[in-house]
Amino acid sequence: GAVVSQHPSRVICKSGTSVKIECRSLDFQATTMFWYRQFPKQSLMLMATSNEGSKATYEQGVEKDKFLINHASLTLSTLTVTSAHPEDSSFYICSARSPTGNRNNEQFFGPGTRLTVL
């Protein structure tokens, strides 16, 4: 199956700093990538949909200036958490979708990035 990687897998930062998380599709071209966050013992909440070469579409309640998303190529999307605060500590998961050869229009998930803001 298709492989999606995320980097870093775990990051600890000080409050007020910015953190960038990368999501890469390794063996396919992803026209669309999705970013989710997951708090402990909770479900995945969609933050935004990222299409290559265009601005991301954010879900209601997600601050676009706080969570900057860039999808500069067909294999890479980045999520930057700006001026991070302890309440931004969470598990961030990306997924990627390819329109070709994808019978179920399935998304392929990355392994996640655990962000801890001190």
Place this chain on the structure above:
Amino acid sequence: AQKITQTQPGMFVQEKEAVTLDCTYDTSDQSYGLFWYKQPSSGEMIFLIYQGSYDEQNATEGRYSLNFQKARKSANLVISASQLGDSAMYFCAMREDTGGFKTIFGAGTRLFVKA
């Protein structure tokens, strides 16, 4: 608005027994997809099974089967012959086929398999 409901926060099953995890959904779309994912403590999302809204037969993948009742808008997951390694969080998800193929997730069910 689309919605996914999983009413069982936690379930216990004896090893080698079958278990059903419930999922109901709400959508006005005619075309959609339903997924089940397993999330172990490592956090990775493991795809288990898929059912398209136009598929007439229930999906099966090994020990996993999806009991799809379209009129009732339910998509329950059945795990047969439970194994200790099945202990994990299970999420039901729905993908819309209009406006970007977004996928939304239910609250999840934590499954505990007892030896």
